[in-house]
Amino acid sequence: MGTQKTSRSSPKPAAIRSAAQRLFLARGMRQTSMDAVAAEAGVTKQTVYRYFGSKEQLFVAVLRSLVVERLQPDIAAAAHQATRSGEELEDTLLAVASRILDRVLDPVYLDLIRVLIAEGRQYPELVDLFRTAAVGPMAAALSEVLGVRPPEHSSGAEAVPPALRLFIAPILAYEVEGMLGNPSEVRARARAELPGLVRLLAAAISADTGRRP
Structure with a gap:
């Protein structure tokens, strides 16, 4: 299992969570890919994985933030x-x-x-x-x-x-x-x-x- 990495100095994790939240609400988990999250957030897929090691970790991070x-x-x-x-x-x-x-x-x-x-x-x-x-x-x-x-x-x-x-x-x-x-x-x-x-x-x-x- 990967470890979620966050940086207080970078706005990217928050932007990724916001993008993922929109997509999870619109499409659910199965229909939301990390590629789609990256595109929605305006970052690379590698950046998404840098902060959130898996789609499951990203989903939980969205719930935690709320x-x-x-x-x-x-x-x-x-x-x-x-x-x-x-x-x-x-x-x-x-x-x-x-x-x-x-x-x-x-x-x-x-x-x-x-x-x-x-x-x-x-x-x-x-x-x-x-x-x-x-x-x-x-x-x-x-x-x-x-x-x-x-x-x-x-x-x-x-x-x-x-x-x-x-x-x-x-x-x-x-x-x-x-x-x-x-x-x-x-x-x-x-x-x-x-x-x-x-x-x-x-x-x-x-x-x-x-x-x-």
């Missing part, structure tokens, strides 16, 4: 705060959940997830890359925000802290609803429901970790 990279500063700031009381934890979780919700209900992101679901079987590496490059880092960062760790001697799916599953589950449910219906309507309803859901989670975390509510 969600993970835009959320990292907010999540990192929340994770580095001092130990919080139950009320402070609730406020933090609500702010983080709201930001994540806005990103995963973005119509462009939802369309790309549809492509991932529709064509994932044809590109086995794609799902693994998405899990490693996007899902894993987000899960680790959110665990820091929640102040939870996986159970000892756990691995794989068992390594996901229960509190993290409880935090993510409603957001994923809203994402699925957004894929099946109107994302704007789902977002409005979710914003109304999130405070109550976060309140329950914050109370459970506070009770489990001994934080004072």
Whole structure:
């Protein structure tokens, strides 16, 4: 597997991701070639491969740029705060959940997830890359925000802290609803429901970790 290389000083990776995003949305994965991405971005195919070692890596990089990279500063700031009381934890979780919700209900992101679901079987590496490059880092960062760790001697799916599953589950449910219906309507309803859901989670975390509510 190739390693994605990026350069902060070069605008080329961003131009390649933008070009790839347009083509993936219009044609899907199978019908989008690296030659087409290079032509759309106005660079050589060698340049595309220099920054993104495969079409799968490029697709995941597009997804990361829409969600993970835009959320990292907010999540990192929340994770580095001092130990919080139950009320402070609730406020933090609500702010983080709201930001994540806005990103995963973005119509462009939802369309790309549809492509991932529709064509994932044809590109086995794609799902693994998405899990490693996007899902894993987000899960680790959110665990820091929640102040939870996986159970000892756990691995794989068992390594996901229960509190993290409880935090993510409603957001994923809203994402699925957004894929099946109107994302704007789902977002409005979710914003109304999130405070109550976060309140329950914050109370459970506070009770489990001994934080004072």
